[in-house]
Amino acid sequence: MMDNIPFLIFSFITILTALGTVTARNPVYSVLFLVLTFFALSGHYILLNAQFIAVVNLIVYAGAIMVLFLFVLMLLNLNKDSEAPRPWLWQISAALSAGMLLVVLAGSMREASLYLVKGGPEAGEIGLVKNLGKALFTEFVVPFEISSILFLAAMVGAVMIGKKEKQQA
Amino acid sequence: MNVPIDQYIYLSSLLFCIGVFGVLLRRNAIVVLMCIELMLNAVNLLFVSLSSYMGDASGQIFVFFIMVVAAAEASVGLAILVMVYRNTRSVDIGFLDKLRK
Numbered sequence: 639m640m641d642n643i644p645f646l647i648f649s650f651i652t653i654l655t656a657l658g659t660v661t662a663r664n665p666v667y668s669v670l671f672l673v674l675t676f677f678a679l680s681g682h683y684i685l686l687n688a689q690f691i692a693v694v695n696l697i698v699y700a701g702a703i704m705v706l707f708l709f710v711l712m713l714l715n716l717n718k719d720s721e722a723p724r725p726w727l728w729q730i731s732a733a734l735s736a737g738m739l740l741v742v743l744a745g746s747m748r749e750a751s752l753y754l755v756k757g758g759p760e761a762g763e764i765g766l767v768k769n770l771g772k773a774l775f776t777e778f779v780v781p782f783e784i785s786s787i788l789f790l791a792a793m794v795g796a797v798m799i800g801k802k803e804k805q806q807a
Numbered sequence: 808m809n810v811p812i813d814q815y816i817y818l819s820s821l822l823f824c825i826g827v828f829g830v831l832l833r834r835n836a837i838v839v840l841m842c843i844e845l846m847l848n849a850v851n852l853l854f855v856s857l858s859s860y861m862g863d864a865s866g867q868i869f870v871f872f873i874m875v876v877a878a879a880e881a882s883v884g885l886a887i888l889v890m891v892y893r894n895t896r897s898v899d900i901g902f903l904d905k906l907r908k
Contacts, residue, residue: 642810649818656822656845659838660829668838672845679848685810686859691867695851698874703844703881710885711837714892721835721899732831740824747816764864773864774871785875792879796886802893 644685651678665716669708676700688765815856822849836891836898840884847877 655678658671676699683692724732763769774782826849829842851870858866888898895902 642814645810645814649814652818653821653825656825659841659845660825660832665835665838668841672841675845676848679852682852683855686855688855688859688867691851691855691870694871694874698878699844699848703878706881706885707837707841710889714889714898716835716837716898721833721838724832724834729832732828735831736824736828739827740820743820743823744817747820748813764862765859765867769864770867770871773868777865778868778872781872785872788875788879792883796882799883799886799890 644681648678648681648685651675652682663721664718665711665721666708669704669711672707673700673704676704683765686765687763690765690767690770692765812856812860815853819849819853819856822846822852834899834901836888836900836903837885839900840881840888844877844881847873 652675655671655674659668659675662668662671676695680692680695680700683689683695723729823846826842826844826846829845830839833839833842851873854866854870854873858864858870891903892898
């Protein structure tokens with residue numbers, strides 16, 4: 639019981655900051671809450687012996703993607719409460735839908751996992767860069783190369799979409 | 808560390824549903840994109856926990872690819888939103904109903 643206290647602390651932070659992301663009126667607070675969520679998730683990954691994923695999560699998500707979101711918010715000057723709230727009935731039905739999805743997901747996955755997984759996380763070195771790199775460049779080398787094409791396409795697409803059009807009606 | 812896998816399953820289900828709740832609740836399109844990131848991260852957490860509990864590296868490679876796709880998605884999505892803002896002076900998703908008419 640005592641040794642899952644870090645898990646409980648990180649879970650508490652994760653859920654609280656995720657709720658903060660959803661409910662904060664100011665979009666900038668949403669971004670900052672989401673960064674905190676990613677930090678807590680990196681803590682989970684370290685507890686699970688997945689050090690590489692933990693660091694990549696921090697660098698890519700908290701470092702790059704969230705800064706991109708923040709830049710766009712600042713660029714569009716949306717860093718204030720400008721969003722009209724949904725009607726009450728809408729809010730209640732959104733909460734009900736999400737809650738029912740939670741019941742279905744948790745129930746089905748709990749039944750599916752009972753015979754699959756026993757015991758705790760592996761104490762081995764699966765999550766280290768050495769092992770993941772070996773898997774990435776032998777077994778998964780084709781998707782890895784294809785993802786570079788995906789990035790190129792995304793970059794070209796972002797530049798083309800974001801370009802200012804000169805003659806606009 | 809002796810956390811049963813069930814607790815990770817509940818945590819990631821809850822995180823995913825918070826993301827769904829946000830997508831249904833918010834009007835600001837940028838916040839909706841952020842809630843989608845939240846859902847992606849719930850799936851990542853489930854992948855990493857199962858990969859770690861079963862001693863299989865494939866799950867963590869999958870998480871790596873999910874991050875790659877999420878980065879591409881965020882960049883293109885934000886470019887589209889900047890363009891939408893330039894044309895309508897708003898990022899409210901309620902305005903984006905031209906295809907319906």
